[in-house]
Amino acid sequence: MSISGTVTVKDNRYHPQGDFHRIEPATRIRNADEGWSLLGVTNPREMVYIHSYGGEAPFFEALGRGRLLATRCDNPDCALKGTVYQPFRIHCSECLGRNTVWDMTDLARQSATVHTFMVCERSGAFNVLDTPIKFINIEFDGVPTILMSYLSVGEPEIGMRVVPIFRTTDPTYTILDLSWVPAGTPVAGLPQGFAF
Numbered sequence: 001m002s003i004s005g006t007v008t009v010k011d012n013r014y015h016p017q018g019d020f021h022r023i024e025p026a027t028r029i030r031n032a033d034e035g036w037s038l039l040g041v042t043n044p045r046e047m048v049y050i051h052s053y054g055g056e057a058p059f060f061e062a063l064g065r066g067r068l069l070a071t072r073c074d075n076p077d078c079a080l081k082g083t084v085y086q087p088f089r090i091h092c093s094e095c096l097g098r099n100t101v102w103d104m105t106d107l108a109r110q111s112a113t114v115h116t117f118m119v120c121e122r123s124g125a126f127n128v129l130d131t132p133i134k135f136i137n138i139e140f141d142g143v144p145t146i147l148m149s150y151l152s153v154g155e156p157e158i159g160m161r162v163v164p165i166f167r168t169t170d171p172t173y174t175i176l177d178l179s180w181v182p183a184g185t186p187v188a189g190l191p192q193g194f195a196f
């Protein structure tokens with residue numbers, strides 16, 4: 001049986017329901033080199049981590065609806081007024097004002113290219129992507145920042161035109177709901193659950 005904590009927020013407070021942590025009996029670590037004497041114990045534990053997205057929540061909600069949100073500084077007194085930030089940046093790093101949310105899905109479809117890439121044959125704990133993972137840094141026309149994501153189809157190349165795809169069927173509400181494929185990839189070639 002797995003633990004099943006869920007959370008809702010109402011009246012500006014967290015309301016957790018269900019199990020959030022479970023402890024299981026320790027197991028002994030024996031040392032075969034010294035007569036199987038006790039060396040220590042393992043401490044099996046399961047826990048649910050409550051991860052608030054804060055001001056970035058609209059970004060993750062939009063992915064499941066097939067939209068890529070960025071932000072833009074609209075402060076008329078800011079030296080970087082009009083600058084678009086992707087990754088989604090809640091506050092402007094120049095004036096520290098609150099940025100405006102801006103839907104850049106169409107811009108991404110029209111201008112995304114691979115800035116650089118990295119292919120990982122191995123990954124860390126809890127990774128759920130298939131290996132080798134094709135990490136790509138993506139640049140967009142008129143956007144000074146680059147976005148880290150992953151290519152789902154084909155082999156990455158610097159300068160390659162790519163288009164975003166979104167996990168609109170059973171979204172996970174994590175960054176994994178966003179991926180990329182080479183421009184011109186047919187719908188039939190997309191991974192399960194993803195759409196343009």
Ligand SMILES: [Zn+2]
Pocket residue numbers: 073074075078079080081092093094095096097
């Ligand atoms: Zn600013």
